[in-house]
Amino acid sequence: MGKNAHQDIPWTELPIFLALAREKTLSAAARRLAIDRTTVARRIQALEATMGRALFDRTDGNFQLTLLGRKAFSAVERANQELSFFGQALGGERHPLGKVRLSIPPHLAFSLAEPLTRFQSENPQILLELKATDQLASLMRHDTDVALRLSLEPPKGMTRYKLGAVPLRLFERAGGQSDLTRYISYPGADSIDKTIKSILPNAEITLSIDGYVPMREAIAQGAGVGMLPSDFGEEDPRLTPVSDKLYDNDMFLWLICLPEQRRLTRIQTLMSFLRAEYASK
Structure with a gap:
């Protein structure tokens, strides 16, 4: 191991951290990993003890990432992305680059049906999960990864791209x-x-x-x-x-994501695709 390597990184706990961050409950994470929920809880507690800070907020059985947790999640996903190049992804994912959850207003589902179908065909290594809803999915609560939103101004503190005016x-x-x-x-x-x-x-x-x-x-x-x-x-x-x-x-259509996730290949790929799609209209 090189002299600059971090010897305290709890590599064995990272698949559990990823599973709980994605599934948000102990039971769902346990099913994903084929282990019992007590083991998930115990090992997450051990990971947080190692980190010295909470990675999750617990509310009525749901686990939501803290600010540190979101940063850690993005870092672990980037590591997982690199490991997938060698066929050693932490989660053994069917889609090597992972899942991207996209939230859009329902009226855009009509015009985006063909482009998003094309995106999935061109990027089979990414699982696209589309949520078409007028309810604003929260990026901060990690309800979605990428969002298209209509507003005069986008939420502050986000990576955002203005795609065009909406008269x-x-x-x-x-x-x-x-x-x-x-x-x-x-x-x-x-x-x-x-x-x-x-x-x-x-x-x-x-x-x-x-x-x-x-x-x-x-x-x-x-x-x-x-x-x-x-x-x-x-x-x-x-x-x-x-x-x-x-x-x-005018209102504007904004493409947004969390700053700490913008460098993930799966996020970059979808956002670049959508920006090019709207630029061509």
Whole structure:
């Protein structure tokens, strides 16, 4: 062993650490490793004792990585990635570069279905796990690895890339038969803002819907006028725009990940793919 090698690294505990970080419960980690949950708990305690600090926060039986735990997880994954080159990955993974969990808004699942299928075909060494949800999966709690998010500004402290502007427009059912006094809002709004009111002066909120996908469907069924990303509304022949772009300050589509994970090959591969995909649009 070289003079600079760290002789105290608990190599035998690292597969257990990886399993618990990924599975988040003792039982699930034990099943993954084919050992009993008591052994998982005991060896994680021993690893934390060696480190001198907690790697996990325990809440109602769930194990969430601490800040140190997230940094350690990224470091161990990088080591695992290098070892996989020699066929000696710690977890004996079927996919040598591991799994990437991608969280996206549901309305993007339509336009990303073909590109993500192509990504998986081109990168069989990576297992892509897609979560299409309007609920924001937390990077900090390690609920996801990479996220696409619509917002004016991305969460602070993240590695982020701006993929493009997302202008918003008002839409009605095609044919002009919608009741323009009926406005479909998003939950939490108790009034119509002045920009929309200037276009629909007689409108009142008659329905609130969470998410662009159910919003589009409700508009198509004639429930009222609603606001959607321009591209998402325009691609549906059942809808007709009622307005031009609504706001001067567009929302943006952001691609984000934790800074400590950005150097992982699996993360870099997916993020580079998505950046190139959106750059070509």
